[in-house]
Amino acid sequence: MSSILDVGGLTIGNAHDEKVKTGVTVILPNAPAVCAVDVRGGGPGTRETDSLQDGGLIEQVHAVVLSGGSVYGLAAADGVASWLGAQRIGYAPGPAPIPVSPIVPAAILFDNANGGDKDWGETSPFRQLGIAAAKAASTILEDGKIGAGYGATAGLYPGGLGTASEQVGDITVGAVIAANPVGSPYMPGTKAFWAWPYEQEDEFGNVRPPTDYAWSEPQDTKLAFLKAAGQSTVIGAVATNAALSQKQLKRLTIMAQDGITMSVQPSHTPLDGDTIFALSTGDKTCESPVALAELGAAAARCVARALSRGVYKASS
Numbered sequence: 001m002s003s004i005l006d007v008g009g010l011t012i013g014n015a016h017d018e019k020v021k022t023g024v025t026v027i028l029p030n031a032p033a034v035c036a037v038d039v040r041g042g043g044p045g046t047r048e049t050d051s052l053q054d055g056g057l058i059e060q061v062h063a064v065v066l067s068g069g070s071v072y073g074l075a076a077a078d079g080v081a082s083w084l085g086a087q088r089i090g091y092a093p094g095p096a097p098i099p100v101s102p103i104v105p106a107a108i109l110f111d112n113a114n115g116g117d118k119d120w121g122e123t124s125p126f127r128q129l130g131i132a133a134a135k136a137a138s139t140i141l142e143d144g145k146i147g148a149g150y151g152a153t154a155g156l157y158p159g160g161l162g163t164a165s166e167q168v169g170d171i172t173v174g175a176v177i178a179a180n181p182v183g184s185p186y187m188p189g190t191k192a193f194w195a196w197p198y199e200q201e202d203e204f205g206n207v208r209p210p211t212d213y214a215w216s217e218p219q220d221t222k223l224a225f226l227k228a229a230g231q232s233t234v235i236g237a238v239a240t241n242a243a244l245s246q247k248q249l250k251r252l253t254i255m256a257q258d259g260i261t262m263s264v265q266p267s268h269t270p271l272d273g274d275t276i277f278a279l280s281t282g283d284k285t286c287e288s289p290v291a292l293a294e295l296g297a298a299a300a301r302c303v304a305r306a307l308s309r310g311v312y313k314a315s316s
Helices: 070-088 124-136 223-229 246-261 289-316
Strands: 011-018 024-027 032-041 064-067 106-108 160-168 171-180 233-243 275-285
Touching: 011 106, 011 124, 024 106, 024 124, 024 171, 024 275, 032 246, 064 124, 070 106, 070 124, 106 233, 124 233, 124 246, 160 289, 171 246, 171 289, 233 289, 246 275, 246 289
Parallel strands: 064 106, 233 275
Antiparallel strands: 011 024, 024 064, 032 275, 160 171, 171 233
């Protein structure tokens, strides 16, 4: 099966806490990577996304963190920053002993109402989970109930972490998604994923909608539950081995967000915090707007497939 790691130039690590029912995913580029971000949900929880906007000093990052735990999960990025800093990986304002400043943007999802033990007092587990995930980073990535998707739910179904990639000429683009949306990934009244037209190699069950399918009001979203319980969200990252500028990456991640609407309905609700990062890790040429448009379309398909794979593997 395909993976964001097919892009090359990065590793990914996961860690989870079974008792708390939550987890963290850390994306580590082999070298500082140009990065952009796009936020579409109405209830996002993020760190250092402002520094990635146009006109800022920062264009490259040293890690990207995806975490459960809602606002508490942002502490995972603190752990990763400390771990990187101890290795003097980061933006260096001067020689030692001046500390480096690792640039570690992060996004969180809400899994705090999933029945896990959240009575952590003044010390949440997320800082240590971030460090553990960073230390576990490798070139092997599994789908399902793992990392930031460990405690996730998708509509009224188990959520999860999923990944996918696609080739566009000699350029590779991939996605890793922690699926925890308010909306449902399934077409109402069926077990067919909304993203079924984009499926490759039976990666999420090869279930097709009935030939006489007609849309009906969905009964399997979290909207009723969330009137009392809080937020949800889809968070993740796309990466490519194309040498893209931050401006080009911004367009890539804007297009990649469409993969959420291709795989979940409703999406980008006021209760979601949908956030996607985009990373450039290679030197392939992608100069024309047409080539970037094709790459963005592929990125959206990868997001849709990765989200569906995460849900499918978690349910399996």
